[in-house]
Amino acid sequence: MRRVVVVGAGHAGFHTAFFLRSKGWTDEIVLIDTDSRVPYQRPPLSKEFLWGKQELEDGVFRPDTYYLDEQIELISGHQVTAIERPAKQLILEGHAPISYDHLVLATGSVARKLSLPGGDLDGVHNLATAGDAAALRSGLASAQNVVVIGGGFIGLESAAMAASAGKRVVVFEAANRLMARAISQPMSEYFEKVHRAAGIDLRIAAGVNAVEGIDGRVRSVVGSDATQVDADLVVVGIGADANEEFAAKSGLATDRGILVDEFLKTTDPNISAIGDCARFPLFAADGSSELVRLESVQNATDQARFVAHQIMENTADPYRAVPWFWTEQFGRKLQIAGLVTGYNRTELESTGPDNFSIHCYHDETLLGTESVNAPRDHMRARKELTARLKQEVNATVIRFRS
Template identity: 40%
Template structure:
């Protein structure tokens, strides 16, 4: 790669920082610019609802690289800067001040944003979302003063924030449309495990309900109203109903976008000079044999290795099996694999769900393992990955038998 080549990275999270690291580690000596919308150097996001929210980590602990690293590796960083557009014909990105920045290769790592509710009161004071360090800090301050918190949505963020709020002795009511938490991700039986967990820690969990309004008084949220007119009073409301990938920049540039930015096995978009990674990347996965888009830390951590190789012209394929984790109260969980919303599965459990020490497996119609979730059982993720990658049918009875090794 020529020393006068110009590479640009758009994004301010873990994936963006890791692309910069991998490019320099791959001996790229050309101009390298990272453009981040936030005013902070790229940082990891899981601590925002976990360790940081619990007061166990400061921002510096999960900032990917300190400022000195970017200086030492000749990476120009533009903070607080939102790219206005991409001109693929001239191979430039437009900046807010009207200037443009040329590129030979471009990486998009624009992440996602919280979904907003189209409800009365959704923009009131005291309504919170969680995506940035400022959002997490605001919740920490809230926990010091609030007595009651209403959480709309029982997904991963809603449940993790609830666990942190209960650790701060805040009363929490969760309002969820599905019959159990995480039903779409884990199904009813495993969703019930998390329902029981939170209720055991004093959470008022209401499932199968529909929120119609965030109640306000003088512009401030004071509770949540359901479609049956029931009102749950609260000092604040957290809206945690999922995230939307930030694909507008890619779509406006004419890249192929269908929910996420479509990328191939090498993470190249429909424009071979542009790669996309992380939350926005809808990848054709070589092991799973389908397109997947995964909004989790491990994807942002690992995809940049392949994306950097693709930018450098080195053949590479991203074939890691998806992985994510959560920590709530005394429950630690790792999930490996992928089950699509269109896939019929059979659940096999080995261990004790009541004691919350077990491994759950999702099998397809041919008894092949699609995904595994270990709860308070450790050092098994590599074996779960092997079961998924081989694609061989398993014996359900032996899989459930804890005396049989994985």
């Protein structure tokens, strides 16, 4: 009887267990998570849950009876502290050690805290767990002045929700444009206009020096230009780091993520790493690759499916996938296929001011497509990029035609 142990019960971890069992794995599966709740989805926390359209229990992957019915041993509320690799055993806080035949690390990422004076005041919120989301939703109900630090997906989704609820919202973004790590400049400019039109005070290329409070409670935020902004509540969305600490202490190779090969295996062949915690080789159609760490549901789910298949079949085919992401702000659903980093020109395909796609190229090679309220364009781009990736030939000219 073989045992697969999965550490982390987010999208990557849950789906590893799910795919193993649904595809016919009859041996043992153990799923371990630090959160004491039944495994749940994270993306709705900054979307449907904050809007009040969904409760925490609506976001669980499966009810607790599922784990009993499928004979998946769920160990909740316990932290893995070490991997004893020679013995193939995990050490947990408050729980007996767990042995494994194959170990899957799906430990996710850790939201960066605000390392500034006042960053620990009551009313300063990160948004990573169900507990974070519940506290933020409760605080937003009574807040009038909301400051968001960080103009990425989570920060802007939170800002959009707060502004739509009638709050006064100020966003500080240190970079020179919104969502700069993920999208093109033209798309950043579009969303800047959307947020400004909704009344949000965007302060771009502007840092924060301190958070100030009274009696332990946040009252204002001081910008890098010494401007003071009233704040009843602060949302911190300044990125996340791979949860790699105990993997590194256990001797696995790490570098801004747990390093894995094209089969998603770590430097220990008995251990895989997937999802937000893993840096893996992302391949282009010409066979070139770069090490990347992606934070997306699609990446987590695709890698979980691949690793489950590898454990069962040990196939020789390496992992290949086209990344895609999405965010929704003020009724504009942005879907991204591919990675647009490194583009040097763009082409616009539009059917209206809020229904369009931006195709991002490096010379004549399509890198990715960003679509606003244009799902057909998005699916077409994913199909094109996937077909090109499977061919693994030198990319020539890819054009979109109506």
